[in-house]
Amino acid sequence: MSGSPGPELAQPSSRRPFAATSGALLAALPLPWAIVAWVHGGRLDTSPWAWIGSATATLALLLAAITLGANARLGRWLATLGVVLLPTLAAERLSASPGLTLLLATAAALVLGVLWQLAAPLFVAVLQRGSPGAGRVRGSAALALGFWLVVGIGTSRDNLPLVLAVAASMTIAVAIGVAWLVQRRRATSPRTRTVAGGLLAAGLLAVATGGEAWALVSSGAVYALVATVFGPRAEFGDRPASRWWTSLLEHPERLFVSSFATLIGVGTVVLALPQCSANDAGIGIVDAAFTATSAVCVTGLIVRDTPTEFSALGQVVLLLLIQLGGLGIMTFSTAALRVLGGRLSLRTEAAVARWMGTNDRSRLITSAQDVLRVTFVVETVGALLLAALFVAAGDGIGQALWRGVFTSVSAFCNAGFALQTDNLMPYRDAPLVLHTIALLIVCGGLSPAVVLALVARREPGRRQPMQVRICLVAAAVLIAVGFVVFLTCEWENSLAGLSLADKVHNAWFQSITLRTAGFNSVDLSAVHPATWLTMLCLMFIGGSPGGTAGGVKTTTITVLLVAVVSTIRGRRATTVFGRRIPEPTVQRAAVIVTTAIVACGIGLFTLLLTQRIPLPMLGFEVVSALGTVGLSQGATLLLDDVGKVLVMALMFVGRTGGLTIMMFMSQRSRSREVALPHEDIEVG
Numbered sequence: 001m002s003g004s005p006g007p008e009l010a011q012p013s014s015r016r017p018f019a020a021t022s023g024a025l026l027a028a029l030p031l032p033w034a035i036v037a038w039v040h041g042g043r044l045d046t047s048p049w050a051w052i053g054s055a056t057a058t059l060a061l062l063l064a065a066i067t068l069g070a071n072a073r074l075g076r077w078l079a080t081l082g083v084v085l086l087p088t089l090a091a092e093r094l095s096a097s098p099g100l101t102l103l104l105a106t107a108a109a110l111v112l113g114v115l116w117q118l119a120a121p122l123f124v125a126v127l128q129r130g131s132p133g134a135g136r137v138r139g140s141a142a143l144a145l146g147f148w149l150v151v152g153i154g155t156s157r158d159n160l161p162l163v164l165a166v167a168a169s170m171t172i173a174v175a176i177g178v179a180w181l182v183q184r185r186r187a188t189s190p191r192t193r194t195v196a197g198g199l200l201a202a203g204l205l206a207v208a209t210g211g212e213a214w215a216l217v218s219s220g221a222v223y224a225l226v227a228t229v230f231g232p233r234a235e236f237g238d239r240p241a242s243r244w245w246t247s248l249l250e251h252p253e254r255l256f257v258s259s260f261a262t263l264i265g266v267g268t269v270v271l272a273l274p275q276c277s278a279n280d281a282g283i284g285i286v287d288a289a290f291t292a293t294s295a296v297c298v299t300g301l302i303v304r305d306t307p308t309e310f311s312a313l314g315q316v317v318l319l320l321l322i323q324l325g326g327l328g329i330m331t332f333s334t335a336a337l338r339v340l341g342g343r344l345s346l347r348t349e350a351a352v353a354r355w356m357g358t359n360d361r362s363r364l365i366t367s368a369q370d371v372l373r374v375t376f377v378v379e380t381v382g383a384l385l386l387a388a389l390f391v392a393a394g395d396g397i398g399q400a401l402w403r404g405v406f407t408s409v410s411a412f413c414n415a416g417f418a419l420q421t422d423n424l425m426p427y428r429d430a431p432l433v434l435h436t437i438a439l440l441i442v443c444g445g446l447s448p449a450v451v452l453a454l455v456a457r458r459e460p461g462r463r464q465p466m467q468v469r470i471c472l473v474a475a476a477v478l479i480a481v482g483f484v485v486f487l488t489c490e491w492e493n494s495l496a497g498l499s500l501a502d503k504v505h506n507a508w509f510q511s512i513t514l515r516t517a518g519f520n521s522v523d524l525s526a527v528h529p530a531t532w533l534t535m536l537c538l539m540f541i542g543g544s545p546g547g548t549a550g551g552v553k554t555t556t557i558t559v560l561l562v563a564v565v566s567t568i569r570g571r572r573a574t575t576v577f578g579r580r581i582p583e584p585t586v587q588r589a590a591v592i593v594t595t596a597i598v599a600c601g602i603g604l605f606t607l608l609l610t611q612r613i614p615l616p617m618l619g620f621e622v623v624s625a626l627g628t629v630g631l632s633q634g635a636t637l638l639l640d641d642v643g644k645v646l647v648m649a650l651m652f653v654g655r656t657g658g659l660t661i662m663m664f665m666s667q668r669s670r671s672r673e674v675a676l677p678h679e680d681i682e683v684g
Contacts, residue, residue: 019135020142023176025065025079027140027169031147032057032082034165035089050089057085083111134232137180137195141227144173145269148221152272152285163213170220174199177227191232198226205275215274218282225269229262257656260296260325264652267292267321276314283309286641291318293648296325297655298550300416300518300630301621303637303644307419318417319406325655326413326444327375375412382408382440389433411440414549416518416630428498428521431505438509441517445543446471466579467555471544474554482511482538489528514538516549518630525633532616539627540596550628550654552596559589592657600626603650611635611643625650 032054040050060082068075087108147169151162177195184192205219270276272288283291287303294301295318304310310318387404391397403419410417420426427433450471487495487507495503506521513519515538527535542551563574563586574581603622611618617635624631625647639647 019069020139021079022065022068023136023139023141023173024143025061025068025082025139026136026176027143027147027172028061028082029058029172030165030168031061031086032089034147034151034162035086037159037161037165039090039092053085053089057082057089060085080112083108134180136176137227138231140173140176141224141231144169145221145224145228148217148224149269149272149285152218152282160213163217167213167217167220170217170224173224173227174202174220177223177231180232191230194230195223195227195232198223198230201226205273208275212274214282218273218275221269221273225266229266260652260656263321263324264289264292264296267296267317270317271310271314276311276317278309278311278314286644290644290648292321293651294630295321295415295417297628297651298322298326298413298415299625299628299651299654300410301625301632301636301647301651302417303639305421306417307421315402315406315419319409322413322415322417323409326409326415327371378440378443379405379408379412382412382436385436386433389430389436393427393430393433407437408440411437411517411519412444414441414444414516414518414543414628416513418519424519424521425523428506429502431502434505434509434521437519438512441512441519442475445516445549446475450544466577467545469577470555470558474558475544478515478538478541478554479508479511482514482534483508485534486510486514486531489531489534490522493526493528493531494522494524511538514629514631515541516543516551516627516629518624520631524631532620535631536620536623539623539629539631540600542627542629550626552593556589556592559586560593563589596626596654599650599653603646606646607643610646611639613638613643621647622650626654628654 036050036054060078064075064078064082067078144166148166151166177199181192181196181199202219202221202223205222206216268285268289271292272282272285274282277283282288283304290301290303293299306315306318383401383404385404386407387401390400390403395403406417406419409415416423418424424434424437450468487503490507491503495506498506509519509521514535524535540551541557542553543549545553545555558576559574559581562576562581566574574583574586600622603626604619607613607618607622608615613621613635617633617638620631620633621635623629628651636647
């Protein structure tokens with residue numbers, strides 16, 4: 001029959017399944033020996049049964065990697081044997097740690113569940129084009145990267161056999177990548193060039209390590225990260241390969257949240273490299289993740305002193321994370337579409353327009369380019385002014401120029417990172433430095449869109465848009481209130497010992513930086529209770545939408561206050577500046593504030609359960625993290641690893657917004673609304 005499929009289509013010879021799984025199993029070959037080294041502290045005089053078990057597990061993983069493509073059932077059983085033997089080898093350590101036992105058991109169960117139940121949709125690919133090496137590159141790189149991260153989180157990096165096991169896993173991943181590149185040497189593509197670039201970067205970092213063992217191993221993590229994220233993907237013979245960003249562009253909330261999460265992940269891996277640390281040991285994965293989250297979310301909370309514990313490369317990486325996180329990946333990607341010749345979907349256009357604070361979608365790409373232009377011009381001018389002021393303060397020209405650039409970008413992005421151990425306290429009697437930084441903070445907090453609206457030419461008699469006017473009035477009121485409160489309440493506290501002029505300068509500067517920037521020119525560890533409460537309110541409010549500031553935004557609070565006043569006056573409509581605010585906008589503002597309050601409560605509750613830190617310090621820390629401010633009364637340095645993770649989550653929620661995360665997690669569907677019976681209830 002001509003219409004029936006030929007028997008050759010059902011032949012398994014056209015299928016090369018489990019390529020990624022095979023690569024992961026190959027990179028996992030050193031795992032049994034790493035576990036033995038971890039359990040016995042690197043000693044060689046261990047039980048013979050440990051070596052027998054390690055050899056058996058390694059052989060099982062190797063045979064599984066080899067046979068999985070040809071005989072899936074046999075490969076699964078061999079892989080299962082190897083996975084089950086891994087926690088068995090660690091029984092001696094696990095018996096004293098129930099929590100770690102539960103963690104490893106859960107991980108093993110997930111691996112086996114994926115291998116036996118979800119393997120077909122996740123790992124099987126019909127490769128009529130390409131080669132099995134394509135999947136093995138990503139699988140081996142992902143496992144080697146995960147292995148490196150696990151060892152980096154722990155404190156056993158001085159265990160030479162364990163480090164050698166990580167090195168062996170990295171070597172296997174690199175060898176698979178090199179073999180794939182050699183195989184495709186005549187068929188260059190963006191992915192092959194990217195993988196080759198990752199190998200080159202890893203090699204250059206390895207040369208610069210000076211031979212230190214963990215630094216050499218960490219150099220391979222650069223390649224593993226590149227290959228995991230940008231490595232070759234399996235191609236389906238009868239379906240054209242789609243661009244990887246298409247699915248994200250169709251879901252703006254996913255694009256928004258995923259861009260920040262990806263940037264944090266990349267920043268964590270890079271900052272954990274010993275080359276980014278001032279010493280060869282590195283800062284550890286947890287501290288690297290905390291620092292990357294703080295930089296990308298432009299918060300400024302630190303667990304490592306920026307000028308003393310990060311190398312020049314680490315400081316450059318921090319600067320890039322601050323710049324990308326401050327303006328947002330969506331701004332850069334929107335501007336880049338002009339170069340690529342593409343366009344956004346309607347849903348993404350609406351999301352980007354809300355992000356940048358503009359209503360004219362026809363000029364969206366032009367507006368994004370204008371935002372970048374204003375940003376770089378303001379940062380450049382600020383960097384030159386600050387460099388000159390730092391030279392006048394006694395810094396060398398090179399140091400002053402670098403400090404000027406770093407501080408200018410950090411200030412405009414409202415990040416609060418500084419290259420001075422005491423932040424800006426050495427310049428509390430240098431008003432020009434304080435006011436230059438304050439002006440940069442205001443420009444970034446107002447958003448480049450507002451700055452453009454202020455300098456743009458308008459037709460005679462045409463007023464500024466309502467949002468611009470609200471942003472300006474709200475910022476002026478909040479700065480004035482903060483200035484008066486800080487000056488009066490801190491006159492004999494944090495401002496004590498300063499001259500009258502310096503008290504005024506520092507009170508003005510702290511009022512500006514309190515809402516989101518996180519710089520401090522005076523000691524804030526023991527402020528007056530009234531100042532403490534005012535600081536919480538200002539940090540919670542934050543800056544303007546579309547800018548680099550955090551918080552629930554000035555327009556959100558303004559809309560709610562105007563709605564309250566309108567309700568008290570008995571008005572059905574919410575009006576301001578002669579314009580009516582739509583009811584959905586008022587509802588969205590209420591949801592944003594409610595979500596932020598709930599997040600504060602949950603964050604404070606969990607920190608109180610896990611940390612032995614006084615309530616006022618933790619309350620200040622929670623609001624500072626959620627508002628992406630970065631000020632601290634000392635609680636940051638007292639956090640353990642659990643506390644750091646909780647604060648990282650607060651910073652992420654504060655930057656991306658609770659409402660955005662709710663939309664990201666929810667599976668929204670459009671359905672016809674049914675009119676339900678009306679019934680009023682008493683409130684208040």
